Amino acid sequence: MIFANSFFCKGAIGRMIYGLISDIHGNLEALTAVLEELEKRKVDEILCLGDVIGYGPDPEECLELVKSRAKVVLAGNHDYASLGLLDVSYFNPYAKRAVDWTASQLSEKARKYLQNRPLKIDFDNFTIVHATPENPAAWEYILSIEDAAENFPYFKGQACFIGHSHVPVIIAQEEDGKVLVRRVKELAFQEHERYIINVGSVGQPRDLDPRAAFGIYDSRENKYQLIRIAYDIQKTQKKILDRGLPAFLAERLSVGQ
Secondary structure, three states: OOOOOOOEEEOOOOOOEEEEEOOOOOOHHHHHHHHHHHHHOOOOEEEEOOOOOOOOOOHHHHHHHHHHHOOEEOOOHHHHHHOOOOOOOOOOHHHHHHHHHHHHHOOHHHHHHHHOOOOEEEOOOEEEEOOOOOOHHHOOOOOOHHHHHHHHHHOOOOEEEEOOOOOOEEEEEOOOOOEEEOOOOEEEOOOOOEEEEEOOOOOOOOOOOOOEEEEEEEOOOOEEEEEEEOOOHHHHHHHHHHOOOOHHHHHHHHHOO
16 A cells, blocks of 8 residues: 555555656656557556656646556655755756756646655565665665665665666676676566666666666566667657757757766
8 A cells, every 4th residue: 555645655566567667857758658658568557766857848747647647656856856845956057947947837736746755665576766775865876886785785675676867777686695787678587686677767868878768577477678669859859949948958868868
């Protein structure tokens, strides 16, 4: 059971196929393409790992669509920033401008919804969190083997699915404690291994692949797959410019960085 007002919740949903989406960042075209693909693949539930808004031109529209389709929606740092709940002094100038603009676009209904999003949820065999399981509210990044090694003790199941960095990656901890990157797009979980898996970004990929990224986790077969799908980038770019957002936020979408 999910308690919307709790930042730390436990959930128990039966074994099924999950669509894992994160870092949509107000990109309606990317989100729509991903949701259509998830429908084709007949996933049972969609779990959103946060940052529905920020950077992109359609924050309210993306939030409404995610609310209608996702079983669970976590909070991300840009969601908090747009509510004035996060110090943005460390944000770059483009991100700050986008935060200010996004905040001006949100309805009161949207604000109340985002304020009540949890930061981390534990399911039977996996955890979801936007940033890190160790300290979700610190908005730190898992960018290295060392970062991952520090975080494995902070979730109980076999896998922790994250977003935040916009770079998809699978990091495994072997039975002897050794931590290493699994350079694969499909993974069958091994009995004596644990995993931290970044599902990538729907709306602003940063791994030099401009296609929208998302994950599918089959908890029945204990398998994970990273999916990439093209979307109408030019349409999103035009919206960004038309709304007066920084041109850099449009340009970066073409190159995935």
